[in-house]
Amino acid sequence: MFLDYFALFLLFFVAVVLFYGIIAIHDIPYEIAKHRNHPQQDAIHVAGWISLFTLHAIWPFLWIWATLYREDRGWGFSTPDGTGDETMVELKAELESISERLRVLEHSSES
Numbered sequence: 001m002f003l004d005y006f007a008l009f010l011l012f013f014v015a016v017v018l019f020y021g022i023i024a025i026h027d028i029p030y031e032i033a034k035h036r037n038h039p040q041q042d043a044i045h046v047a048g049w050i051s052l053f054t055l056h057a058i059w060p061f062l063w064i065w066a067t068l069y070r071e072d073r074g075w076g077f078s079t080p081d082g083t084g085d086e087t088m089v090e091l092k093a094e095l096e097s098i099s100e101r102l103r104v105l106e107h108s109s110e111s
Contacts, residue, residue: 026052029062037071 026048033041044066051059069075 022052026056026059029059029066032063032066033069036066036069038066038069040065040069 027045030041030045030048032038033044038044044062047058047062047065051057051062
């Protein structure tokens with residue numbers, strides 16, 4: 001008799017742990033986004049809940065989306081200290097000087 005109740009308790013316990021475990025696993029992208037101060041962390045959280053109803057099809061993409069952004073470097077396309085802007089100005093100046101030299105060379109070869 002005791003084993004019947006113990007088995008029933010164990011069955012309910014495993015079901016509850018699995019239920020909450022799945023929910024906790026699906027909140028991992030949101031926790032990553034929250035930790036990184038992701039600008040779209042609310043959207044990631046909602047998409048995580050939607051992922052529960054879509055049989056977890058979009059969950060890997062949520063993980064990627066959450067890890068792409070970092071507060072110290074943003075999306076990774078520019079540097080936070082502004083050196084990317086300075087480099088762009090230098091490259092434009094160099095391109096202009098090369099274009100001018102090319103015009104001079106073309107003009108001298110025509111003469």
